[in-house]
Amino acid sequence: MPRPYWSGQIQISLVSFGVNFFPATESKSEIRFHQIDRKTGERVRHQKVSGDDAPVEASGIVKGYEYRKGEYIQIEPDEIENxxxxxxxxLAVTQFVDESEIDPEYFEKPYFVTPESASQAEAFAVVRKALQETGKVALGKIAFGGREHVVAISATSDDELGGMMAYLMRYAEELRKPADYFSDIKKVKIDDDQLSLAKELIKRKAAKFAPQDFKDEYEVALRAMVEAKVSHAPLPKDEPAAPAGKVVSLMDALRKSVQSDAVGEKPEKAAAEPAASSAPKRGIVLVKPAAKAAAHKSTSKSKRKSA
Incomplete structure (x- = not known):
């Protein structure tokens, strides 16, 4: 197991137990670029220099605070450490809140939380179970990485693993004011028919969240381009987007979106159907082998007839 990013105590009133924090994320990008000289093809190196352009070794560099223009006080690492x-x-827990009370924009970075040792497992398990059954999140603060962070602690839903999660959170003053961006949005009257179609479209595309289904296609395309250059092959080019069918109104766009969700049906075919059709064919389904898709279509027709 890797070394923990942070180790310490979670304290709830008179109860405390030791925990370890491990980063829950890692960079999966395999493409790394360096800066090179276009003329020579050699890598460009960066060197730290002082005001007179004299090179400075890493051991000779300390932090400095500019208390007056051009004047600094030096801060040694051990002074910060102490x-x-x-x-x-x-991490002293100051309160418990419902997770739904915290807007998503406050969450910043996740960590896995484990007991620091076997002797801490009992208190860890009891607090975890209590958080899970009450649906609460514990809030407190810890200091690392050069600042003090607000942290939210929650129980994982997987009882088999029995862990907890910690989320670094943003301070309220770090978030820009929504009114600065949303206040100019034009107020419009919502048409009931348009709203009904929009809700139907959402319903048809609703599915259980499967994070493994989302891939970084930019990374895939970037690797294909790099491999093509290495092998002196033609560079893959971005294909122009297929022309969208002509839409004359929001209502038409919503109606055609709802109608064009049949497996294998092309948008052009859907656009050719009568615009007044109000009964949607059926919901969005996963792409299936032809035989299964045909059987699924036959079953859907039978259900509609019997209804």
Missing amino acids: LRIPSRKT
Whole structure:
């Protein structure tokens, strides 16, 4: 197991137990670029220099705070390390809230939380189960990475693994004011028929979240381009988007979207159907082998007839 990113105590009133935080994410990008000289093809190196352009070794660099224009006080690493911050080693829970109360924009980075040792497992398990059954999230603060962070602790839904999650959160002042961006949005009257079709479209495309189904296609295309250049092959080019059918109104767009969800049906075919058709054919389904898709279509027709 890798080394924990943070180790310390979670404290709830008089109850405390040791935990480890492990980063729950990692970069999966395999493409790495370097800066090179276009003329020579050699890699460009960066060198740290002082005001007189003299090179400075890493060991000779310290942090500095500019307290007056052009004047600095030096801050040594051990001075920062010895700052008196209780949250450096203890996450004191200040309150519990429903997870639904926290807007998604406040969540920043996830961590896996485990007991620090076997002796801490009992308290860890009891608190985890209590969070799970009450549907609450614990809020507190810890200091690492050069600042103090608000942290939300929640129980995972997988009882088999029995872990907890910690999420670094943004402070309210870090978020820009929504009114600065949303206040100019034109207020419009919602048409009931359009709303009904939009809700039907959402219903048909609704599915259980499967994160493994989402892939970084940009990374795939980038690798294909790099491999083509290495092998001196023609570079793959972006294909122009297929022309969309002419839409004369939002109502037409919604109606045609609802009508064109049959397996294998082309948008042009859907657009050719009578615009007044109000009964949708059936819901969105996963792409299936031809035989299964045909059987599924036959079953759907039988159900409609019997209805």
